[in-house]
Amino acid sequence: MTDVTPPQAPAASAPRRPRDDLGATLPPVLPEVARGDRSAIQRCMARYGSLIWSIARRFSTTTADAEDATQEIFLDVWRSAPQFDPARGSERIFVAMIARRRLIDRMRSQRSRTQYELSGLEEQAAEVGTDSHVDRCAEAEIARAALEELPQEQRNVIHLSIVEGLSHAEIASRTALPLGTVKTLIRRGLIKVREALGESQS
Amino acid sequence: MNAPNDLERARLMELAVERSVGGLSESELLELERSVGAALGGAPRGSLDESFERAAAAAHLALRPPLEPMPRELAVRIANDADRYYAAQRVADVRASRAARQVHDPLPTWFAWSGWMAAAASFAAVIGVLALDRSARQAPDSGTQVVAAEARSGDETIETVGAAVRGSRAAATLAPSSSSPTDSSDRTEVPDGAGPSDPAAARAALLAATPFVLRRNWAPAGDPAGRGVSGDVVWDARTQTGYMRFVGLRRNDASREQYQLWIFDGRRDERFPVDGGVFDSVGDAELVVPIRARLPIGTPLAFAVTVERAGGVVVSNRERVVVIARVS
Numbered sequence: 001m002t003d004v005t006p007p008q009a010p011a012a013s014a015p016r017r018p019r020d021d022l023g024a025t026l027p028p029v030l031p032e033v034a035r036g037d038r039s040a041i042q043r044c045m046a047r048y049g050s051l052i053w054s055i056a057r058r059f060s061t062t063t064a065d066a067e068d069a070t071q072e073i074f075l076d077v078w079r080s081a082p083q084f085d086p087a088r089g090s091e092r093i094f095v096a097m098i099a100r101r102r103l104i105d106r107m108r109s110q111r112s113r114t115q116y117e118l119s120g121l122e123e124q125a126a127e128v129g130t131d132s133h134v135d136r137c138a139e140a141e142i143a144r145a146a147l148e149e150l151p152q153e154q155r156n157v158i159h160l161s162i163v164e165g166l167s168h169a170e171i172a173s174r175t176a177l178p179l180g181t182v183k184t185l186i187r188r189g190l191i192k193v194r195e196a197l198g199e200s201q202s
Numbered sequence: 203m204n205a206p207n208d209l210e211r212a213r214l215m216e217l218a219v220e221r222s223v224g225g226l227s228e229s230e231l232l233e234l235e236r237s238v239g240a241a242l243g244g245a246p247r248g249s250l251d252e253s254f255e256r257a258a259a260a261a262h263l264a265l266r267p268p269l270e271p272m273p274r275e276l277a278v279r280i281a282n283d284a285d286r287y288y289a290a291q292r293v294a295d296v297r298a299s300r301a302a303r304q305v306h307d308p309l310p311t312w313f314a315w316s317g318w319m320a321a322a323a324s325f326a327a328v329i330g331v332l333a334l335d336r337s338a339r340q341a342p343d344s345g346t347q348v349v350a351a352e353a354r355s356g357d358e359t360i361e362t363v364g365a366a367v368r369g370s371r372a373a374a375t376l377a378p379s380s381s382s383p384t385d386s387s388d389r390t391e392v393p394d395g396a397g398p399s400d401p402a403a404a405r406a407a408l409l410a411a412t413p414f415v416l417r418r419n420w421a422p423a424g425d426p427a428g429r430g431v432s433g434d435v436v437w438d439a440r441t442q443t444g445y446m447r448f449v450g451l452r453r454n455d456a457s458r459e460q461y462q463l464w465i466f467d468g469r470r471d472e473r474f475p476v477d478g479g480v481f482d483s484v485g486d487a488e489l490v491v492p493i494r495a496r497l498p499i500g501t502p503l504a505f506a507v508t509v510e511r512a513g514g515v516v517v518s519n520r521e522r523v524v525v526i527a528r529v530s
Contacts, residue, residue, distance in 0.1 A: 036288035144264035
């Protein structure tokens with residue numbers, strides 16, 4: 001189990017505005033990256049390299065493909081750095097968004113990806129939040145709390161979709177759930193996370 | 203602009219959720235971008251659905267995927283990419299500002315074509331080197347070799363850009379507002395739901411139905427392919443649809459080169475116009491082509507057609523600008 005303090009329930013009146021990664025211990029690096037600061041670029045790579053690489057690996061069929069994707073993602077990060085606004089969320093989420101967006105675009109263009117071997121995945125998904133390798137950020141903890149309120153089956157589906165990058169059809173095939181059910185479970189789960197993050201107003 | 207009704211809003215939400223988990227087809231993505239553009243008056247991509255992308259990213263981190271360290275060789279390549287990216291950006295900024303000062307155009311809002319070219323060329327050089335970096339990965343002996351962009355001729359660089367685009371989409375990340383090139387068959391089709399299959403009829407219908415549609419005539423821009431060309435471009439900002447009409451546009455060899463439209467958007471970086479799609483001319487007296495802007499257009503400043511290699515490019519070298527239609 002983790003030693004994470006459970007997040008508080010989101011305030012009803014004001015959207016929750018997450019704080020920085022790992023509390024206040026790591027100031028954002030992207031503003032310096034945006035200025036082309038070389039040491040900041042290195043810190044950015046050190047801070048997010050494993051995260052981006054690991055996500056890219058999950059979403060890619062080959063190591064070469066993952067490497068291409070990782071290079072693309074970092075270029076996106078350099079390019080998007082000026083748009084990072086700490087008031088809107090944590091830097092880690094911002095980077096993860098960039099990574100996911102790029103990988104999803106790549107998947108859409110490729111469509112010919114082969115499936116990963118997913119043995120034991122359901123058991124892995126059942127233990128939400130027990131892996132301690134990922135640095136924590138406030139939004140992730142809020143999302144974790146929201147996900148833990150979901151039924152196990154729904155968590156598994158969301159895990160297969162979000163973490164493994166499987167298509168809805170692939171998830172339906174793997175879980176023997178109707179395609180429409182898969183879509184509904186994912187949609188409702190994400191809406192719940194979004195609401196927990198205080199972003200339902202848009 | 204009209205606010206979306208409940209059904210449209212529900213559909214937008216559905217599309218936004220699907221986009222955040224990669225469930226959108228190309229046509230659905232186009233539908234989302236157009237819907238967002240229509241609902242928000244041409245706001246940039248992602249304005250409406252970012253909250254779901256944020257939620258998906260938060261859920262992703264919450265689910266704690268196991269991490270593994272990035273390979274060192276890859277980290278070196280990325281560091282080199284960063285060096286070249288920021289070096290090229292600085293050069294591009296300097297050249298663009300220098301060129302802008304030299305342009306004595308009576309229309310100050312015009313986007314300093316030469317500056318744009320200079321900036322784009324710098325980025326193209328970076329893309330070319332990135333392509334070399336990628337190929338270097340496949341040839342381990344040269345994997346650490348750094349090739350200076352300045353050492354390459356313009357033609358070599360542009361061709362390398364082409365190779366990069368054909369081999370990978372990495373180059374697309376350097377062009378903020380241009381879509382990634384795809385195969386020509388994809389680019390020449392009318393997207394699902396984009397309108398009737400007869401572009402001329404669709405254009406006429408658009409003009410008839412929409413009183414405020416933008417319409418500007420083409421002007422030759424110096425390339426031989428543009429000599430004697432006339433016609434116009436029409437654009438409906440509300441529906442984000444438009445058509446190009448040409449009379450006398452020279453036939454192209456689609457296996458070697460294609461025409462490509464670029465849209466300069468006042469809401470975006472002027473150095474990086476939005477890719478409006480590639481198309482061919484068979485030399486008919488009149489040609490009508492639907493515009494395929496992959497990104498919502500907020501305030502169109504100009505439309506320009508260039509000749510590019512088959513399949514289109516991410517960043518044009520602007521060596522062959524065929525026609526231009528200025529909006530203001």
